[in-house]
Amino acid sequence: MENENYIIEMLNITKEFPGIVANDNITLRLKKGEIHALLGENGAGKSTLMSVLFGLYQPEKGEIRKNGEVVKINNPNDANDLGIGMVHQHFRLVEVFTVLENIILGVEPTKNGFLNMDEARKKVVELSERYGLKVDPDALIEDISVGMQQRVEILKMLYRDNEILIFDEPTAVLTPQEIHELLQIMKGLANEGKSILFISHKLNEIMEVADRCTVLRKGKCMGTVDIKDTTKEELSRMMVGREVSLKVDKKESQPGEVVLSIRNMTVPSKIHKNNAVRDVSFDVRRGEIVCIAGIDGNGQTELVQALTGLEKMLTGSINICGKDISKASVRERSIAGISHIPEDRQKYGLVLDYTLEENLVLQRYWQPQFQNKGFIKFDEVRKYALRLIDKFDIRSGQGPVTIVRSMSGGNQQKAIIAREMDKDHELLVAVQPTRGLDVGAIEYIHKMLIEGRDSGKAVLLVSLELDEVLNVSDRILVMYEGEIVGELDPNKTTDEELGLYMSGAKRDDVKEIYNAG
Amino acid sequence: MDTFYYLVQNMLPVSIPLLLVALGGMFTERSGVINIGLEGTMLSGAFAGALFAYAIQGSGLSPNMILLICMIVAAVAGAIFSQLLSFAAVTMKANQVIVGTAMNMMMPALILLISKMTFNSDGVTTSVRYFIRKVPVLGDIPVIGDMFFKNTYLTVLIGFLILIISTIVLYKTKFGLRLRACGEHPHAADSVGINVNRMRYIGVTISGILGGIGGYFYSVGITDGNINGHNGVAGFGFLALAVMIFGQWQPIKIMFAALFFAFLRTLAYSVPLIPFLDNLNIPTDYYKMMPYVATIIVLALTSKNSRAPKAEGIPFDKSQR
Secondary structure (H helix, E strand, C coil): CHHHHEEEEEEEEEEEECCEEEEEEEEEEEECCCEEEEECCCCCCHHHHHHHHCCCCCCCEEEEEECCEEECCCCHHHHHHCCEEEECCCCCCCCCCEHHHHHHCCCCCEECCEECHHHHHHHHHHHHHHHCCCCCCCCEHHHCCHHHHHHHHHHHHHHCCCCEEEEECCCCCCCHHHHHHHHHHHHHHHHCCCEEEEEECCHHHHHHHCCEEEEEECCEEEEEEEHHHCCHHHHHHHHHCCCCCCCCCCCCCCCCCEEEEEEEEEEECCCCCCEEEEEEEEEEECCCEEEEECCCCCCHHHHHHHHHCCCCCCEEEEEECCEECCCCCHHHHHHHCEEEECCCHHHHHCCCCCEHHHHHCCCCCCCCCCEECCEECHHHHHHHHHHHHHHHCCCCCCHHHCEHHHCCHHHHHHHHHHHHHHCCCCEEEEECCCCCCCHHHHHHHHHHHHHHHHCCCEEEEEECCHHHHHHHCCEEEEEECCEEEEEECCCCCCHHHHHHHHCCCCCCCCHHHHHHC | CHHHHHHHHHHHHHHHHHHHHHHHHHHHHHHCCCCCCHHHHHHHHHHHHHHHHHHHCCCCCCHHHHHHHHHHHHHHHHHHHHHHHHHHHHHCCCCHHHHHHHHHHHHHHHHHHHHHHHHCCCEECCCCCCCEEECCCHHHCCCHHHHHCEEECHHHHHHHHHHHHHHHHHHHCHHHHHHHHHHHCHHHHHHCCCCHHHHHHHHHHHHHHHHHHHHHHHHHHCCCCCEECCCCCCCHHHHHHHHHHHCCCCHHHHHHHHHHHHHHHHHHHCHHHCHHHHHCCCCHHHHHHHHHHHHHHHHHHHCCCCCCCCCCCCCCCCCCC
16 A cells, blocks of 8 residues: 555645635645655745644645545544644743643543642653653743743643644744754654654755655645755745745945944833843944844843834933934934834834825825825825835735735835835834745845945844844844843854854853943 | 621621622633623622522521522522623623623612512512521630631631632632633633633633622621612622732632721721720721722732733634634
C-alpha cells in the first residue's frame, strides 16, 4: 500500500470563502515521524488549511485520512480525539493560572471529584524530562518567559498524547537562542515518533529542521519537495513565483548632524509596576537608519509612544534638531518633524471606516492648503490624494473614496507610508513596518526606508525581525527590560551575538557614551 | 462585653446576605459575565421565599423547617430569574450592564404589582418567628457560644457552610478550574474543548441561586421575614457587588469584606448602645450612611490594584482569535 507510511493525508482540499478560493485543490501528506514544513506568504492559505485539519472549517471538496482511513473532523475536539494538537501563534494560556493548571485544563485528572494535582504533576514532570522541556510546574504563566510559555503549549499537546503536532509560526516571538532550542526540541519529538507540521515563512529554519516542505502560493499547492534536494533560493521562488533578492541593496550610510536626541528617558509601564523604559539615551543622525532591536515587550512600544507624544515621560528630554519637544503635544511634534509609522496600523495608523483620501490628510487637514475658514477644501484633498496614490502605488477598489477597511494590509501600510513620508519631516519613526506583509510588500517598504535615509532624513526603525534588523539598519541598539544594553554594527555582528543581547545574557554600558557627551 | 456580643450577634445575620450574594457575583464574574442584576436577583428570591413562607406559615411546620423549604424556593426563583441574564448576555451577546440594570428595575415593579393584586399592599408580611434565642449545647460554650450561637438565625450557619463549599468548588474541582479559565481566557478554554457558553450559563445560574437565597436571608435576618417593593433589599445587591470587588473575587476575602460592611451597618444601628458614639450627638442618619459611603471610599482606593477576571463583560465570540 502506497499510503501506509502516511499518518495524515489531506487530499484535494478545496475551501472557498465568498469571493475567494482560500485553498484550491491542495494535497498534503504527512509521514509518521517526519517534520513537514508548510511554507507560504501571508494569505497563501496556510492558516486556512490548518484550520481545516483542526476542524475549525469544513472544506467544500476533498477528504482527510488518518492512517489511510477517511475521517471527519467537525470541531477541535474531534481533532484532539484523533491525536492532532496545535500550538497557536498566539498562545492559548490562562495568565493567572500555574503551568500545571494550564496543562491539565480540559483533561483534569480527579480523585473523588477533586482535582488530583499530584498525579498531574507526576505526569508533567515525567514528560518534561523525557522531551527536555524545562518548565516550573508551579510558576504562573504571567511570570515566565515567552519561550517557557511555548514549552507549556507543547507539553499541553504531549499531555494529551497527541501524535500529530502542528506548530503555527512558532519562532516569531522567540530569540535566536530560544529558536535554536525549539528546533532541537522539534527534532527530538520527531525522533520519538511524533509527526510535526511546521508552518513558517522563514527559510533558514525550514532548511534546518524540516524533512520535506509543501509550498503554497495564493491558495494553490506549488508542490512538495525534499529539503535535502533543494535550496533556499528555490523555495523562495516557489513561494513568491519570481526571483526575490533575499539581501537588501543599499549603499554605506553617510551620517550627518544629529536630528533626534533622547536623554535619560524613563517611561512608566501600564502593565506592571516597574518602568517600561529606564533611563534611555541615544541619538539618531541624518542619513542613517538606527534600529531598535529586542524581543517584544521590552519597552520598545513605550519608548516610541513617549517619543511621538502618545504617552508621557516620567523624566528625560527629547530634542529634534536642537528643539526641545519633551512636553510638546502630538501635533507639535508632528510639525517639529516627526513622522510615525505606528506599530498597530489599524489602531493608531488609520481610521478604518474613513476613505483613503480622508486618511491621507488626517494630519494635515487643518493646514491652509486643505481648509478655508474651517471648511475643508475637498477638491484639494482629492487632488492631493490622487497624487499620493499614484506616487506610492496604493492599490484600492475605488481609488480615493475607498473605505480603508476594505484594503489589503500591504496597501493600508502603503497609505500610511505615503502620508508620513510626503509630509515635511526630519525623522521617520517606523515601528515594525513590515509586520504581517508579504515578501513583495516588505521589499517595497525596505526600499522606501532606504530612500528616506539617502535623501537625508533620520530613520528610527523598531523591529522584532532579526533579518530586518541586520539587513536594513546602519546601527543597532538592543533593548532589554527597558534599557539599551548594546550598540552594534550590523556588518560586524551575528544572529547569535544579537540574541545574547536580546535575551539579557550580554550587556555593555551604552549610557556612558551619551551622558558624557 | 455585652455590647460586643450584641454587635457580633447582630452583625452576622446582616453579613450573610452580603456574603452569599457576593459569592454568587463571584461565580458569574469568574465565568466571564458581569452581573449588575444582583439587586433584582435578591428581590426575586426574597419575594418568592416570603410568599411561600406566607403560604405555609399556618401548616404547623417549625420555623426553621419553613426556612429551609423557603430557601430552596428562593434559590429556584433566583435561578429562573437569572436566566434572563444568561440568555441575553451569553446566547444573544447583549450588553451585560444594560441587561442587569433592566433586571433591577423590573423586580420591584413586579413585587408591587403582584402584592397590590393579591394583598392590596406593597409587599408580603409573614408571621414566622425565625429568631433563635440560644442554640442548645453550643450556646453554652463560653465566648464562642455568646458570639455565634445566641440571638441568631439559622441563616448564619447555612451562610458559612455555603462559603466553605464555594471555596472548595472554585479551587479544588475540575469545574472550578474550568470556570475560572472561561473568565480569564475563554479562547484558551475553548481550544481545549471546554464549552464556554455552557460554563457561563452555569456561572450565572449559580449567582441566581445564591442571589435568591441571599435575598430571602435578607428578609429573614433584617426585615423579620417581610419584603416590600418600595424598600426592597436596600441596595444590598449593589453593596454585594462592592463586597465582591473589595474581596478581589476570592471567597475568603469576600467573607472579610462582607463582615466589614455588616459591621459598619450594625454599628450605625447600635449607636444608642455605645456611650462614646452616643455622646457625640451626631444624628443617626449619618451613621446609617456609613456602609454606603465606605463603599465609595473603599472602591475608589482599592480598584486601582484590583484584578478582575480578564474576560469579564466580553461576550465570547468563537471566531475572533
